[in-house]
Amino acid sequence: MKDRLKVSLLVWNLSTNDGFIRASLLKAALIRLGYEVEILGFLFGNELYGAIRLESEVYAVEGINYPSFFKSVGKILKHIDGDIIYAIKPQPASFGVALLKKLYTRRAVILDIDDWELSWHGGDEWQYRPTLKQLAKDLFKKDGVLRLPNHPLYLKWMEALVNQANAVTVHTEFLHQRFGGTFVPNGKDTSLFDPAQYDAESSRSRYGLSQYRILMFPGAPRPYKGLEDVLIALDKINQPDLRLVIVGGSPYDDYDQQLQQKWGRWIIKLPKYPADVMPDLVAAAHIVVVPQRDTPETRAQFPLKLTDGMAMAKPILSTRVGDIPKILGDTGYLVEPACPEQIAEQIQLIFQNLESANQRGIKARERCVEHYSIEAMASVLKSVIARL
Structure with a gap:
């Protein structure tokens, strides 16, 4: 028997602060509760985000475009061994991966939503209505936009799957009204910031x-x-x-x-x-x-x-x-x-x-x-x- 439960925090891009800061705060809070915690994610850049210390226990896999991205997903799935999977943001590279792991392990998934991802693309007004020719280009050309794992079409799909999470956490009233869930504020280490x-x-x-x-x-x-x-x-x-x-x-x-x-x-x-x-x-x-x-x-x-x-x-x-x-x-x-x-x-x-x-x-x-x-x-x- 394990002494304590483990939580796997999934961050879609460890090359930027887009999710890592929130993950590090959640990690600190979970450690306070006595859980073992790991942070995993993809590198859609040349190096780890600057605020990630070299000695941090972070497992990073190369983030690349589809279809090669499926290989990266396979690698990270093998390393996720938490009893609870905590996905940061409804991104395919975090929440999508968490749902795949849940599919064959039945492990509980928590989704944390700390931003409205589609707001960066026009929000509810955004639509993808390509011609057949444009769809083919977007899918099959080397620089086709649908090869990007964070394309807004996939973000829209992820939002539609929010109810597949076992729990949802948010940190603003706007996000609560849109996605429901439980308020978990952005905490500060007030012993460090003293x-x-x-x-x-x-x-x-x-x-x-x-x-x-x-x-x-x-x-x-x-x-x-x-x-x-x-x-x-x-x-x-x-x-x-x-x-x-x-x-x-x-x-x-x-x-x-x-x-x-x-x-x-x-x-x-x-x-x-x-x-x-x-x-x-x-x-x-x-x-x-x-x-x-x-x-x-x-x-x-x-x-x-x-x-x-x-x-x-x-x-x-x-x-x-x-x-x-x-x-x-x-x-x-x-x-x-x-x-x-x-x-x-x-x-x-x-x-x-x-x-x-x-x-x-x-x-x-x-x-x-x-x-x-x-x-x-x-x-x-x-x-x-x-x-x-």
Whole structure:
């Protein structure tokens, strides 16, 4: 008899953060509950995502296009030996593989949905209606789009199979309304992200930020994340010691270079750092900004940058989009999306009353510990697994 149950977490692409961060949070919560946990997935790139430590126990198989992808699926199926299979995202390379394993082992499958995958392709409006000639090209040409394992047609099929999972977990109201399931929040390791362990001035000095008042965005810039609105606000305020610090940059395209070209005088770009260094970086911030715009993508999201700031007791300036007001409660500063004028007002208000803003940050940490910690995740997961 095994001493403890094992959970296999399946991530569709270990070359990016598209699923791995959520998987690592779930892994931490499951370990708290006493389970043995493995992370498996495919590499649709040259190397593992930068936040994955080399010593991490991750099993990765080469991710390639159909039809060769079936061989990769065969390899990973042989290595999945968890008593429970936990698929991250309704992707063929995660949920599809999990359902195949369930078919001949009868092992329970949990599906975690942390994004609306089809929202990146137009959502419910997206349709695939090719001519016979186009269908043949898409299937049989070397660069045919239907050879891509994450083509939206396959995502649509996966969404139709959500009810085949034994349990579903989600982290926003939008996803709950669409797919049902149980809320499992994005937890934060609040013992690692603990402001008592860091000195803000020392952190600012370490990263060359001592002479500035820092607005920090600890993530990858994308147009829907609203950084342009913050930069327009800084133009309006026009105070020379204000800076927007962007940590990590965009792994997707040259969008951060576009921001730099237009608003370079307000931007300080820092490189990507390992996860255990992030608390020290966030400690350097005066304000953490999460200025999401209102789009189908953002309504489904739980921005991890919120809990970075909350756990580190920082004043958080964000927008009324999706679940953000619910996550922050009364512990943050909220403005309407895509409204630089309101952002400018709030930045000035926070710095004029910084002591009061920092007190609000302390309340944000208390809220994070209670509702959005790894322990909070573990509590909910315990009941999900008990029902299987």
